[in-house]
Amino acid sequence: MAEPPGARACANTEQAAEWDGPAGAHRTRYAAVFDAETRPHNERFRAATGVGPADHVLDVGCGTGQTTRDAARAAGAGRALGVDLSAQMLEHARRISREEGLSNVAFEQADAQVHAFTPGSFDVAISRFGSMFFADPVAAFGNIGRALRPGGRLVLMVWQARERNEWATAIRVAIAGMRTCRRRSRAARSRSPTRPWPAASWRPRASPGSASPA
Numbered sequence: 185m186a187e188p189p190g191a192r193a194c195a196n197t198e199q200a201a202e203w204d205g206p207a208g209a210h211r212t213r214y215a216a217v218f219d220a221e222t223r224p225h226n227e228r229f230r231a232a233t234g235v236g237p238a239d240h241v242l243d244v245g246c247g248t249g250q251t252t253r254d255a256a257r258a259a260g261a262g263r264a265l266g267v268d269l270s271a272q273m274l275e276h277a278r279r280i281s282r283e284e285g286l287s288n289v290a291f292e293q294a295d296a297q298v299h300a301f302t303p304g305s306f307d308v309a310i311s312r313f314g315s316m317f318f319a320d321p322v323a324a325f326g327n328i329g330r331a332l333r334p335g336g337r338l339v340l341m342v343w344q345a346r347e348r349n350e351w352a353t354a355i356r357v358a359i360a361g362m363r364t365c366r367r368r369s370r371a372a373r374s375r376s377p378t379r380p381w382p383a384a385s386w387r388p389r390a391s392p393g394s395a396s397p398a
């Protein structure tokens with residue numbers, strides 16, 4: 185179906201409502217914090233993108249644009265385009281790029297799954313945590329693939345499965361630990377209201393050969 189002039193094609197309306205709404209506002213407000221949090225990963229990602237001095241780079245789900253700016257700096261004689269669903273995040277990305285004096289970078293509000301990119305117009309497509317939300321990943325990666333020239337590259341940074349993701353599991357393990365602790369504490373209190381823990385769990389262990397009383 186033809187889009188009315190000025191309208192943007194969007195196949196990810198729920199994601200757009202979030203990212204162009206509260207999630208986008210939060211990420212924009214704390215952009216510096218999020219960028220700092222991912223710094224160690226970002227160094228590896230930047231190296232992996234291998235952007236050359238004349239490359240044309242597409243940054244998918246660029247958010248507030250740190251990776252787009254990195255790509256633009258690496259492609260001094262080329263250019264970088266960041267696309268995202270969030271108008272607020274893109275506005276932030278544009279402002280920082282202006283402040284940093286970058287002239288070969290642009291940002292566009294677009295759904296990467298269906299946006300009409302010029303076919304074959306990019307040497308490399310990159311995405312830092314922006315390619316995990318497509319309603320139809322096959323259609324989305326097909327669309328991104330058509331935007332790449334033959335032999336172009338795709339470099340993604342994505343989370344691993346939840347159980348292999350320390351960032352997610354550490355929080356869950358810590359919360360589970362707190363719950364176990366509280367349960368044990370309640371059980372111990374109900375056994376002996378005057379002693380918070382069973383004696384064996386807090387008595388200092390005698391070191392080998394020590395004469396201290398057990």
Ligand SMILES: C[S@@+](CC[C@H](N)C(=O)[O-])C[C@H]1O[C@@H](n2cnc3c(N)ncnc32)[C@H](O)[C@@H]1O
Nearest residue numbers: 203245246247268269270295296312313314317
């Ligand atoms: C977790 S944020 C990551 C933002 C940025 N790449 C970064 O690393 O800071 C995910 C981003 O993907 C964008 N996004 C999700 N689905 C998208 C789509 N179909 N097309 C374009 N951007 C999309 C969101 O708007 C959001 O800004």
